[in-house]
Amino acid sequence: MSDRYFISDSDLRGLAADLLGAGTEVIAPVATDICQSPSAIAATACTLDHSLVDIDYRALTSADELDLDRGLPQLSLKGYFLPEHEALCSWKQKGTTIEVEEVPTEFAARVVLAAKPCDAAALEVVDKVMNWDYKDELWNGRREATTIVNLTCPMIDDSCFCTAVGTAPDDVKGADGLLTPVAGGYVYEPATDKGRALIEGNKARFSGDVEADTLGREADDERAASRRRVAANLEIDAESVRDWIDTHFEDPLLSQLAIRCNGCGACTSVCPTCHCFDIVDEQEGVGHGTRRRCWDTCQAPTFTLHASGHNPRDDQHVRYRQRINHKFAIYPLKFGEVLCTGCGRCTRVCHAGQDLVEILQAIDIAARRPGDADPAAAEPEEAAS
Amino acid sequence: MNIYQPLLTTVTEVVDETADTRTLRLEFQDEALRKDFSFKAGQFGEYSVFGAGESTFCIASSPTREGYIECSFKAIGKVTTELREVNIGDTVGFRGPYGNWFPVDDWKGKDVVFVAGGIGLAPVRCVIWNVLDRRDEFGDVTIVYGARSVDDLVYKRELEEWGSRADVKMVTTVDPGGETKDWTGEVGYVTPVVEKTAPKADNAVAVVCGPPIVVKLTLPVLEQLGFADDAVFTTLENRMKCGLGKCGRCNIGPVYVCKDGPVFTAAQMKALPAEF
Amino acid sequence: MTDTATAPVYTGVDDLRRIARELLEAGDVRVIIGWEAARRGARPVFVSDPAETDKLIFDTRCVHNLVTYLNPRRDHVAELGKIALVVKGCDVKAVAGLLRESQLGRADVVLIGVRCGGVLEENELPAALALTPETVAPRCYGCDNREPTLTDHLVGEPQPEPPRPVMTIDERVAALDGQPLEERWAFWTEQFGKCVRCYACRQVCPLCICEQCIVEKTRPQWIESSAHPRGNLSWNVTRAIHLAGRCVDCGECERFCPVGIPLSLLNRKLQDIVRERYDYTVSDDPENAAPIGDYRLDDQQEFIK
Numbered sequence: 012m013s014d015r016y017f018i019s020d021s022d023l024r025g026l027a028a029d030l031l032g033a034g035t036e037v038i039a040p041v042a043t044d045i046c047q048s049p050s051a052i053a054a055t056a057c058t059l060d061h062s063l064v065d066i067d068y069r070a071l072t073s074a075d076e077l078d079l080d081r082g083l084p085q086l087s088l089k090g091y092f093l094p095e096h097e098a099l100c101s102w103k104q105k106g107t108t109i110e111v112e113e114v115p116t117e118f119a120a121r122v123v124l125a126a127k128p129c130d131a132a133a134l135e136v137v138d139k140v141m142n143w144d145y146k147d148e149l150w151n152g153r154r155e156a157t158t159i160v161n162l163t164c165p166m167i168d169d170s171c172f173c174t175a176v177g178t179a180p181d182d183v184k185g186a187d188g189l190l191t192p193v194a195g196g197y198v199y200e201p202a203t204d205k206g207r208a209l210i211e212g213n214k215a216r217f218s219g220d221v222e223a224d225t226l227g228r229e230a231d232d233e234r235a236a237s238r239r240r241v242a243a244n245l246e247i248d249a250e251s252v253r254d255w256i257d258t259h260f261e262d263p264l265l266s267q268l269a270i271r272c273n274g275c276g277a278c279t280s281v282c283p284t285c286h287c288f289d290i291v292d293e294q295e296g297v298g299h300g301t302r303r304r305c306w307d308t309c310q311a312p313t314f315t316l317h318a319s320g321h322n323p324r325d326d327q328h329v330r331y332r333q334r335i336n337h338k339f340a341i342y343p344l345k346f347g348e349v350l351c352t353g354c355g356r357c358t359r360v361c362h363a364g365q366d367l368v369e370i371l372q373a374i375d376i377a378a379r380r381p382g383d384a385d386p387a388a389a390e391p392e393e394a395a396s
Numbered sequence: 397m398n399i400y401q402p403l404l405t406t407v408t409e410v411v412d413e414t415a416d417t418r419t420l421r422l423e424f425q426d427e428a429l430r431k432d433f434s435f436k437a438g439q440f441g442e443y444s445v446f447g448a449g450e451s452t453f454c455i456a457s458s459p460t461r462e463g464y465i466e467c468s469f470k471a472i473g474k475v476t477t478e479l480r481e482v483n484i485g486d487t488v489g490f491r492g493p494y495g496n497w498f499p500v501d502d503w504k505g506k507d508v509v510f511v512a513g514g515i516g517l518a519p520v521r522c523v524i525w526n527v528l529d530r531r532d533e534f535g536d537v538t539i540v541y542g543a544r545s546v547d548d549l550v551y552k553r554e555l556e557e558w559g560s561r562a563d564v565k566m567v568t569t570v571d572p573g574g575e576t577k578d579w580t581g582e583v584g585y586v587t588p589v590v591e592k593t594a595p596k597a598d599n600a601v602a603v604v605c606g607p608p609i610v611v612k613l614t615l616p617v618l619e620q621l622g623f624a625d626d627a628v629f630t631t632l633e634n635r636m637k638c639g640l641g642k643c644g645r646c647n648i649g650p651v652y653v654c655k656d657g658p659v660f661t662a663a664q665m666k667a668l669p670a671e672f
Numbered sequence: 673m674t675d676t677a678t679a680p681v682y683t684g685v686d687d688l689r690r691i692a693r694e695l696l697e698a699g700d701v702r703v704i705i706g707w708e709a710a711r712r713g714a715r716p717v718f719v720s721d722p723a724e725t726d727k728l729i730f731d732t733r734c735v736h737n738l739v740t741y742l743n744p745r746r747d748h749v750a751e752l753g754k755i756a757l758v759v760k761g762c763d764v765k766a767v768a769g770l771l772r773e774s775q776l777g778r779a780d781v782v783l784i785g786v787r788c789g790g791v792l793e794e795n796e797l798p799a800a801l802a803l804t805p806e807t808v809a810p811r812c813y814g815c816d817n818r819e820p821t822l823t824d825h826l827v828g829e830p831q832p833e834p835p836r837p838v839m840t841i842d843e844r845v846a847a848l849d850g851q852p853l854e855e856r857w858a859f860w861t862e863q864f865g866k867c868v869r870c871y872a873c874r875q876v877c878p879l880c881i882c883e884q885c886i887v888e889k890t891r892p893q894w895i896e897s898s899a900h901p902r903g904n905l906s907w908n909v910t911r912a913i914h915l916a917g918r919c920v921d922c923g924e925c926e927r928f929c930p931v932g933i934p935l936s937l938l939n940r941k942l943q944d945i946v947r948e949r950y951d952y953t954v955s956d957d958p959e960n961a962a963p964i965g966d967y968r969l970d971d972q973q974e975f976i977k
Contacts, residue, residue: 065932085931086868095868096898099400102446109404109446109487116398144655145640148398170712260649260669266748271716273740275872277930287644290400290637291897292449300447304400305898306868307643312745313888314645315635318473321608323634323648323672328748333671341650360930362795363736363876364715474890 015221015230019196020079022216027074027124029213036121038091041069042078068123068130079125081192083167087283087354088123088130092153093137096305099149099290104298116148118156122209125162126186129171129354132178133283134159135185139346140286158205159186162197163230165237170355172245172368178352180241181234191230198230241353245368247375249339249349255378256340260332264377268370269331271363276308278357278365284338284350287314309333335370399640402444402489403429407482408464413550417515418480419456419468422488435459437500437526438519438631438659441492442639443467444475445482451475452636454658455493456518458525465490468518468550494639495658498523498603498629507535509595511614513586513606514543517550519631519658520605524558531563538565538595542586542610545574567593587613597622604630615662625663632658632665634672648672682730684786684828688758691784691825692725695756701782702753705741707734713796716741720752728758730828731800735791735809737922739766739878744775756782760791761817764956765920766878768822771958773965775881778958785823790815790834793927803835810837811923811936822956841940848937860905866931867904869897873925873935874911879918886910908938916942917962920954 018026030037043065066082068091101112123131134154141147164180173179183189188206190197198221201207210217221227259265279285289307294300307314310330316322324330342350351367358367409421424430435455442450451473457466471480482488500523508527512520527534539558543549549568559566569582569589582589586606595602602623604614611630618628634646634653646653649669660668688706695701696719706728708717714733719725738757741749749755759767764785770776790803790812801807812834819830848856871887874880887895887907895910896903912935919939926935946952949972950963963971 096900099398100402104446104487107406107486109489111401111404111489113397113401140642140644143641145399145642147642149400257650270718270748273872273875273928275875275928276870277872277928280868280870281930286642288637288642289897290450290643292444292447293896293898294447302400302444302446302449303898304638304643307645308870309644311871317633317635318476326747329671336649337644337647341647344650345652358712359796362924362928364710364712364795366711369711474893477891 014201014219015227016199016201016210016217016219017193017196017221017226018190018199018217023079023124023190023197024074024077026213026216027071027077029216030122031071031074036119037071037124038068038088038121039071039076039124040066040078040082040084041071041076042066042080042082068126077124079162081125081162081165083127083354083356084130085356086281087133087356088126088159089133089137089283089286091123091157092134092150093286093288093306096303097149099302099304101301102299114149116152118152120156120158123157123159125190126159127164127354128161128180128182128184128186128189129164129173129178129352130283131159131161131186132173132182132184132352133354136284136342136346136348136350136352137286138185139348140342143346158209159188160199160206160209161186161189163189163191163234163237166240166244167355168359169244170358170366170368171241171353172355172371173353174238174242175245175247175371176249176349176351176353180237191233193226193229193233198226245353245371247371248379249343251378252371252374253340253343253349255374256336257344259377260336262377264373265332265335266328268335268373269328269365272310272327272331272361272365273363274310274312274327274330275363276310277360277362278334279308279310280306281356281360283352283354283356309337331365335374339371339374400491400638402442402450402491405465405488405490407484407486407488410482410484413468413552414548416471416480417468417548417550418471419466419551420479420482420488421457421464421466422490423464424490425487430463433465435465435493436497437523438497439493439495440519440639440654440658441465441467441490441494442636443479444489444491445478446487446489448475448478450489450491450637451479452633452639454519454522454631456522458522458529460526460529468515468521470515491639495654496656498526498659500526503527503601504533505535505599507596507600508537509600509602509618510537510539510541511586511590511602511604511606511610511618512539512541513610514548515550516606516610517541520603521551521554523603528558528561528564535599536565536596537563538567538593540567540569540586540590540593540595542569542571542582542584542589543574544571546570546576546579548574565593585613586610587617590614590617591621594621597624597627600627602628604628618662623662625666626661628662630660630662630665632660632672634658682732682786682788682828682831685728685730687827688730688784688786689725689728691827692719692728692756693722695782696720696722696725700754701756704728704756704758704784705738706730706758706784707736707738713794713798714800715795718749718752730758730786730788732790732792732803733795733797733800734760735793735795735923735927737763737766737876737878737920737924739763739770739922740876740924742767742770742776742781743878743881745881745883754780754782756784758784758786759820759823760786760788761815761820761956762811762920762922763878764820764822765817765954766922768956768958768960769879769918769920769954769962770881772961773881783823783825785820785826787818787826787828787831788815789818789831805835805838808835808837809923810839810841811921813837813840814842816953817956820956822958841936844934845937845940845944849941861901863933864904864908865901866933867899867908868931869899869904869907870930872928872930876924876928877915878922878924879915879920880911886914908933908935912938912942915939917946917950917952917964918954919943
């Protein structure tokens with residue numbers, strides 16, 4: 012049980028300001044008041060319900076931008092550790108001589124404030140593949156340079172299911188400390204040396220007075236309530252699901268569950284744990300260029316296309332199966348972790364109606380009660396239209 | 397330096413095996429690397445043409461030959477088309493060696509049978525030389541190799557060399573219609589020629605590589621001849637990018653071809669889901 | 673705020689279900705593709721069992737253009753058998769596009785048209801909302817196909833015009849056009865900077881049907897695949913141009929975009945240009961050939977120098 016500290020609302024913003032003032036990059040949720048529809052790009056009000064105001068993780072330019080309303084950023088923290096595109100090396104060519112230029116693998120220290128626990132947990136999950144024998148210096152360098160402070164999540168909506176896949180709305184997996192809202196501010200619990208160093212370097216902002224029976228209990232209650240809310244969304248036996256998928260590769264259930272999918276890959280872009288990437292050379296002038304890696308998606312038809320024209324996964328339901336397989340069977344078998352932290356973004360962003368809560372429910376049923384396996388059984392009663 | 401940064405090699409030899417297949421001999425530009433670089437038969441690398449990208453091929457030379465590595469490829473895509481244009485003295489990038497390897501040491505005292513089709517001879521050639529360079533450690537060596545036509549045969553000089561050795565049984569074949577007037581080898585698809593050659597399965601291992609159809613049809617023939625599933629080895633290819641288990645592209649079910657492969661026994665292959 | 677407007681009452685749902693059931697029972701059609709109500713709102717549904725046709729709905733949440741499921745590359749949908757597709761007026765224009773481009777034979781699909789008075793911007797709502805200037809999808813304004821002709825069946829009662837949105841797409845396009853070049857460039861650079869190259873826009877578009885998309889060609893690499901502004905600009909503009917004169921304004925590309933790029937502005941601008949130069953507007957008449965696939969002697973050609 013680690014120490015607990017109190018930091019007031021204004022001190023938390025002050026902490027952000029102090030860090031920025033010292034030249035430290037601070038990444039945090041920022042609410043963008045530009046709504047994503049043409050009718051609202053103008054200065055007129057956003058037409059969508061304000062609970063859907065867009066939030067993104069951004070590098071703060073001022074502490075005022077820090078959004079602590081605990082909404083879900085559109086994209087996860089993934090892009091800060093595995094950028095959408097990243098130089099691996101560059102080269103200069105003169106005649107037949109080539110000089111390869113290295114890229115830095117050490118990065119300036121930076122802080123993430125008010126991260127979603129599902130996003131931080133995802134980083135620890137992906138750490139496994141980035142280190143299973145070859146160590147990915149670029150990923151590791153960014154991980155080492157970053158202090159991540161989570162903010163206990165109240166649960167976003169009924170597409171959240173972090174507790175079903177081994178994490179929780181108040182987890183510190185992959186992170187260095189946890190803030191939980193209480194009256195007047197937050198209780199802060201450091202979980203690692205980096206989390207403690209944040210206090211050491213900013214003592215004025217934190218106070219050690221956290222009464223166990225008042226603020227302490229308030230924090231505990233808040234955390235427990237969040238966990239209960241999320242657990243109500245989905246409960247699965249992740250090991251049964253893993254084993255069922257591993258032994259039912261050709262099962263028609265997996266095709267039925269994939270039927271709506273367009274193969275757009277939006278799910279893989281917004282996913283905090285999807286890490287598949289492509290490597291491309293980009294000629295940028297005569298005799299010089301950059302080799303980059305960039306996000307790729309197993310949902311794209313060309314993902315597994317051989318130069319010969321042969322494609323082992325040449326239809327969408329087969330590619331969709333790969334996604335489910337990779338996340339809930341292959342990765343757990345190889346690394347002992349589900350490649351998913353239940354953030355629910357894939358379900359929310361899928362405008363074709365693919366619903367991971369429904370899919371996991373159907374597979375869980377198939378795994379535990381084979382006689383009941385029917386995707387329709389997982390759907391709710393038909394809503395009155 | 398990060399794991400994705402390639403080492404630099406210089407092209408020292410170029411052999412155009414067929415109209416669209418080429419072999420390159422590469423020497424590391426770094427002197428220490430030239431001496432120290434080692435690998436095992438069956439491993440592969442990522443070869444780059446800077447500006448075009450990387451492509452995945454096995455290391456086609458034997459680990460018993462020091463100071464250089466070789467690769468053979470068919471010009472079929474963006475990078476291989478560029479590789480077909482490189483000349484002696486040009487720089488080619490290399491990352492590797494990656495993947496697992498043929499357990500050649502386990503085969504001491506056994507007979508070794510090699511079956512290959514077309515460009516599939518490239519990874520097998522590596523093992524053939526590995527075995528021949530340590531010839532007295534092994535029993536009988538049989539090689540059955542076929543291609544569509546006489547022109548399509550790769551490593552033509554070496555086929556002759558192997559054929560002229562008393563301690564190797566070399567059977568070369570071309571598909572019906574692919575023979576030339578003065579062709580003295582077999583005529584027929586690889587699989588029936590393997591059947592005809594009927595290598596003994598007792599205390600033997602087999603290495604099979606080639607286009608999927610050759611592998612698919614040859615495995616049952618070897619099974620009929622008495623080869624156990626774990627005595628038959630093949631090497632699979634799949635689309636790869638990082639080559640070292642991170643980019644998530646080459647998996648066949650739970651098996652990452654770049655790490656758990658590319659060398660598999662027939663038993664392991666049969667356990668793979670139908671995704672390759 | 674939403675009480676003052678009347679929600680279009682989309683009648684004809686019973687007829688829709690009856691027609692669907694009859695088609696399946698007759699045996700020629702093997703699957704109905706329509707909309708259903710699910711946990712998160714309306715979404716596409718594939719019904720093969722006549723007893724399940726009661727799942728079909730039609731209300732203001734039925735935003736999806738289901739014509740995307742007719743795309744020839746969707747083998748696993750084609751394997752289900754002959755399709756009967758539920759289509760709104762905007763959707764069915766995409767069918768006309770596929771017919772025009774010989775991607776589909778008219779007899780290959782049964783079209784069940786629905787008379788629509790507009791849809792919401794989002795499908796993900798537990799219940800259908802009324803259409804108001806704030807909630808209506810801007811693309812619905814000015815709809816010219818509320819009485820679709822390219823159908824085998826047509827259900828529902830004629831609907832009033834959709835309400836005028838807070839700001840129409842044309843107004844926004846005009847506002848952008850009125851800005852100086854540097855500001856427009858800054859706007860689009862910021863928008864395309866968000867692109868993560870997921871290709872959701874392409875995958876969902878019913879008219880993005882190329883077997884090998886230009887962005888997938890590597891010899892030569894016409895468009896860089898990395899998600900930097902240079903590659904993104906190239907991709908988004910190329911795609912918009914490839915749809916000039918073909919895009920039906922279904923808005924799915926923009927709706928699917930996970931980072932909210934206002935693609936409807938690009939598409940609308942190109943439609944305006946095509947209308948001006950070639951006197952052509954996309955309709956659901958398959959005989960009406962699009963400028964990209966057709967040549968007329970009186971086409972403007974002052975740009976040929």
